[in-house]
Amino acid sequence: MPLPKPQKTLSFAESSYLVEVIKGMVLTMGHLVKNIIDQDRFRTVEYPDVRKPMTARYRGAHRLTVRPDGHVKCVACMCCPTVCPAKCITIIAGEDPSDPAEKFPVEFDIDMLRCIYCGFCVEACPKDAIRMDTKIYEINAYTRQDMVHNKSYMINLMDGLKPEAEDVYRHDPAAAPAGYTSDEEPVA
Amino acid sequence: MEDTFWIDFAVVVGRCVFAVAFVMNIVPLLIWGERKGAAYIQDRPGPNRAPLPLPHPLDTPKVLFQLLFGQSPKFKPYVMVRAAGLVHTLNDVVKLAFKEDIAPGHVEKFYWFIAPVIAMTIALCTFAVVPFGDSFLGYNLQVSSMDGGLLFVLAMTSLGVYGIMLAGWSSNNRFSLLGGLRSSAQMVSYELAMGLSAVVVFLSAGSVSLAEISQQQAGPIWNWNVFSPFGALAFILFWVSAFAETNRTPFDLPEGEAELVAGYHTEYSSFRFALFFMAEYANMIVAAAVTATLFFGGYNVPFITGQMLREHADLLVMLAGFGAVPAFLTFAVIAIKRQSRPFYQSIPKDDPRQREPLFFASVWGGAAVAHLGLGLLGALGMISGPLGVEINGTHLGPEVVAFVAQLTALSVKVLIGCWIFIWVRWTLPRFRYDQLMNLGWRYMLPLSLANVFGAAAWIIVKQALFA
Numbered sequence: 001m002p003l004p005k006p007q008k009t010l011s012f013a014e015s016s017y018l019v020e021v022i023k024g025m026v027l028t029m030g031h032l033v034k035n036i037i038d039q040d041r042f043r044t045v046e047y048p049d050v051r052k053p054m055t056a057r058y059r060g061a062h063r064l065t066v067r068p069d070g071h072v073k074c075v076a077c078m079c080c081p082t083v084c085p086a087k088c089i090t091i092i093a094g095e096d097p098s099d100p101a102e103k104f105p106v107e108f109d110i111d112m113l114r115c116i117y118c119g120f121c122v123e124a125c126p127k128d129a130i131r132m133d134t135k136i137y138e139i140n141a142y143t144r145q146d147m148v149h150n151k152s153y154m155i156n157l158m159d160g161l162k163p164e165a166e167d168v169y170r171h172d173p174a175a176a177p178a179g180y181t182s183d184e185e186p187v188a
Numbered sequence: 189m190e191d192t193f194w195i196d197f198a199v200v201v202g203r204c205v206f207a208v209a210f211v212m213n214i215v216p217l218l219i220w221g222e223r224k225g226a227a228y229i230q231d232r233p234g235p236n237r238a239p240l241p242l243p244h245p246l247d248t249p250k251v252l253f254q255l256l257f258g259q260s261p262k263f264k265p266y267v268m269v270r271a272a273g274l275v276h277t278l279n280d281v282v283k284l285a286f287k288e289d290i291a292p293g294h295v296e297k298f299y300w301f302i303a304p305v306i307a308m309t310i311a312l313c314t315f316a317v318v319p320f321g322d323s324f325l326g327y328n329l330q331v332s333s334m335d336g337g338l339l340f341v342l343a344m345t346s347l348g349v350y351g352i353m354l355a356g357w358s359s360n361n362r363f364s365l366l367g368g369l370r371s372s373a374q375m376v377s378y379e380l381a382m383g384l385s386a387v388v389v390f391l392s393a394g395s396v397s398l399a400e401i402s403q404q405q406a407g408p409i410w411n412w413n414v415f416s417p418f419g420a421l422a423f424i425l426f427w428v429s430a431f432a433e434t435n436r437t438p439f440d441l442p443e444g445e446a447e448l449v450a451g452y453h454t455e456y457s458s459f460r461f462a463l464f465f466m467a468e469y470a471n472m473i474v475a476a477a478v479t480a481t482l483f484f485g486g487y488n489v490p491f492i493t494g495q496m497l498r499e500h501a502d503l504l505v506m507l508a509g510f511g512a513v514p515a516f517l518t519f520a521v522i523a524i525k526r527q528s529r530p531f532y533q534s535i536p537k538d539d540p541r542q543r544e545p546l547f548f549a550s551v552w553g554g555a556a557v558a559h560l561g562l563g564l565l566g567a568l569g570m571i572s573g574p575l576g577v578e579i580n581g582t583h584l585g586p587e588v589v590a591f592v593a594q595l596t597a598l599s600v601k602v603l604i605g606c607w608i609f610i611w612v613r614w615t616l617p618r619f620r621y622d623q624l625m626n627l628g629w630r631y632m633l634p635l636s637l638a639n640v641f642g643a644a645a646w647i648i649v650k651q652a653l654f655a
Binding site: 017018021024025027028029031032035036039040041042043044046049050 | 225228229230231232233236424529530531534535611612614615616627
């Protein structure tokens with residue numbers, strides 16, 4: 001274990017505080033003046049008006065995907081409630097009368113107050129039925145009941161939302177808005 | 189006798205109201221400065237969202253037209269003004285006034301209730317002896333022109349510790365008690381250095397009356413006490429002690445939130461908390477005002493005495509009026525230029541905030557026109573001439589000019605002092621308790637004592653040499 005370095009003895013100017021205090025104050029004043037002159041220096045996003053583009057890997061609110069014929073892809077295999085560390089997924093399985101060969105979820109509830117957004121349910125799903133690619137991060141409600149997202153809510157979650165241009169930015173960084181940085185390696 | 193009683197009464201009341209209003213109007217400005225200054229020092233935009241709907245001056249013709257012809261308004265006749273976060277202070281006042289006032293069951297009720305009142309009263313009382321002008325129509329511009337002015341200031345700042353101590357003790361809570369204890373220990377130790385550094389000023393002034401000390405510093409700035417041989421060190425010691433007396437960073441141990449939750453005001457909510465909060469800022473203002481009076485000439489405009497202000501009132505008004513016009517026009521141009529900022533590009537086109545830059549441009553433009561008019565009044569010699577009345581053989585115009593000029597000088601000095609309080613708070617870390625005591629007792633007290641001896645010796649030498 002290396003010995004601690006001997007403490008540096010302070011010079012008289014340093015130990016009298018005044019010089020060092022003034023140095024510090026000049027530094028902070030420099031920041032203040034620079035920020036008054038150029039107010040676009042701030043990295044702060046003025047949130048409700050300006051939004052940061054979310055990256056492709058961002059885990060937002062869950063949605064349930066559907067097959068081209070309109071049936072939900074989920075077959076109620078119970079993989080996701082099993083793997084869920086927060087135990088927030090409740091599935092009641094049933095038989096689809098229009099497609100009796102398949103099991104399907106009569107009810108599929110996710111308690112968003114318990115969810116820890118780990119994404120294990122998405123990993124575990126053998127049917128690509130549940131995804132967290134909505135990039136929705138404003139998950140809020142007035143009651144606890146409303147924080148439980150049910151099947152129809154999660155199927156219709158992406159309705160009316162434009163797909164994010166994230167994938168475009170990844171392949172064409174020139175099209176990305178100023179200040180955008182991707183978490184992923186750029187594709188050559 | 190009978191007829192002057194009510195005039196004297198009105199003058200006394202007017203001075204009191206003016207002094208309180210002076211302090212209480214700077215408080216919200218300081219709270220804003222604290223937040224915005226902190227934000228800009230830390231490279232973030234700070235408060236800028238709370239809007240206030242205001243009528244747009246440029247809408248007036250449209251609104252008038254529609255009112256005359258009985259049409260219903262076809263547009264939103266208001267603009268959302270955010271004024272760089274100034275509206276947040278207004279929101280805070282409303283929030284604090286209407287919040288539930290909770291008195292915990294375990295507090296010592298009587299002392300707990302009077303503690304914030306004491307803190308606020310003491311903070312405002314200290315301003316009573318600070319002169320904010322030489323005279324107005326022969327009346328002193330000072331709430332109380334007592335002879336022991338500076339002694340009153342020192343006495344009042346010592347009393348200020350009672351508010352904090354009572355709050356800390358009566359809260360019946362160990363964090364509050366520790367905060368109160370620290371505060372009283374700190375204030376007692378720094379009071380000595382503060383008093384001794386003020387001694388230097390009244391040694392050289394030969395008086396403890398703040399009005400007289402201000403009077404002696406009139407004229408060129410080398411008359412200011414800070415430029416006297418021992419005044420500079422006295423100023424530094426006084427100013428550092430003022431930080432400790434007002435419990436500001438780097439001496440804000442009484443409310444060290446990492447150690448003491450919120451210190452002495454942990455148990456307070458609603459307007460009682462607001463009183464403590466305002467008392468802190470009122471103390472800053474008073475400390476800055478006393479420092480300005482003692483060391484920086486108080487209400488005196490640099491190089492211009494009150495006599496000159498009155499004699500050349502027209503010239504001064506002309507210079508100030510015409511000089512302000514380009515400044516306001518520059519502000520107007522800057523305001524218009526802000527329209528191209530990314531923020532205004534990203535919010536919808538019909539958002540009421542879109543018209544904000546134009547609103548400010550028209551306000552600054554209006555101010556420029558008003559100052560142009562003021563400058564013209566001065567250029568035509570109207571201030572000391574046909575405009576205004578004579579009262580008791582004194583013309584009102586020059587008196588008003590002198591009053592406004594000296595009040596502005598004092599305000600600028602006070603605001604610079606308050607800004608240094610804020611600036612230091614967002615630069616320096618907090619002292620440790622033993623470091624604080626070390627600095628107070630082992631460095632500042634001996635230094636201020638030596639300074640007093642030096643100043644006294646200098647006065648004797650000066651008298652021997654030049655008398």
